[in-house]
Structure formats: C-alpha cells, structure tokens
Amino acid sequence: MSTLTHKVALVTGGSRGIGAAVAQRLTADGAHVALTYAHSKDRADGVVAAIEAAGGRALALQADSADPAQIGSAVEETVRAFGRLDILVNNAGTGAFGPLDQLPLEDIDRMIDVNIRGVVAGTREALRHLADNGRIINIGSINADRLPFPGGSVYGMTKAAVAGLTRGLARELGPRGITVNNIQPGPTDTDSNSADGPNAGNMLRWTALGRFGTTDEIAALASYLAGPEAAFVTGASIDIDGGFAA
DSSP, X not given: OOTTTTOEEEETTOSSHHHHHHHHHHHHTTOEEXXXXXXXXXXXXXXXXHHHHTTOOEEEEEOXXXXXXXXXXXXXXXXXXHSOEEEEEEOOOOOOOSOGGXXXXXXXXXXXXXXXXXXXXXXXXXXXXXXXXXXXXXXXXGGGTOOOSTTOHHHHHHHHHHHHHHHHHHHHHGGGTOEEEEEEEOSBOBTTBOTTSTTHHHHHHHSSSSSOBOHHHHHHHHHHHHSGGGTTOOSOEEEESTTTTO
C-alpha cells in the first residue's frame, strides 16, 4: 500500500511547474488529487490526463487564488468529488520584480492577493473540512530569508508572510494533529525560471551545488511532509535550495 492511499489532496496552481509535479507525485503515492488553475485549462487537463494514464485519480478545477470565492469553491468541489480532504498544498504564487518605486501597484496588489491572501483564504476554507491529523503544506521561497539581488522586496515580503503564517497555524492546529509546514525552494527549473534562462548565470553562482533544482525534487519533499513519517514535523520552513542560503 502506498503511503498516501485513501488520502485526498488539493494542490493550488497545479497546472504546471512545481504544482504539477506535486500533484503527480501525490497521486503516484496513492492520493486522489484536485488541482486548480487560473487560466491554463489545457495544461491542467494535460496533468490530469497524465495522472489518469498512470492509474491515478485527479480533477482539474478553475480557480484564481486571488479570488477567495473561487478558491473556496475549489475546496468545496474537491470534497464533493472525493468525499473528504486530508492534504492542502498552497502552491499557487506569482512574482513581479523591480525597484519598489517603479513597480506598478497592480503588480504589488496581485502578489499580495495571490501569495498571502490566497493562502489565508484557501486555508481558512479548507479547515472547515480538513481531517484531524491532516497536512497543510505551503510553497514559499528561499527569498523569504535571502534576497541577494535588488528588486525582490515585495515578493520576498509575501513569502516571509507565508513563513510567519506557517508558524502561527502550527500552534493553532497542533491539538488536532494537523501539521503545517513551509517548503522554501531556491532556483528551480520551471518554464517561468528555466535553468538556461537570462538570469540563470547569477542563480547558479549563488548556489553551493552549482545547479538548479528540479520540480521532482520539490515534489518529493512535499510528499514526505504529506505522509505519516512527517507527523512530528510542524511549523517548519524547510529550505530546498542547493545551498542558496548557505
């Protein structure tokens, strides 16, 4: 029996990158997974098709994490489809970079709405359904702790807020056996931050291992935190960054 058999997970922002890898890993480990997407229906459907082709069960739900009503509906639809909720992965996120006095306010608002408000709203709704001994896994960023380049102040602020929320919720939910943890990836090879992109050279110099991480490596950590062996891990921000913050 796989470690997550009979578990149900919701992964926000699961149509690509880290979210897609997490959704596929959780289903490979036995969970049924709902994943949200804001715009990329074709990509989300492709992730579901790949999961089903491998023998898993998955469901794609349109929900913009900046809209609390949409993310709340996604939680409700997950429970209707699969009967329960055991694991919430707050993966959806967005970033915009530049000097604070030049960064458009709409970009700042979008980061706050998705990276902070969306995590709070999704978690708040999920707690109405989340089983005791469940799991909340936030996907933050190493930039919450280290920003070696200019232009990332607001993005770093939003990810630091996720780390703070993680610690507070761990205290609140400990009596129910629900663990809350925060994964902080460093440079990771995705379509929005590729290992051969224009900023890759600097990113590589800032790591100890001299390479980008893979989405599968992030997903493996998420699967561990979702499983029974991580039952004593809570309130933690765990760096998976190739030594970016070393």
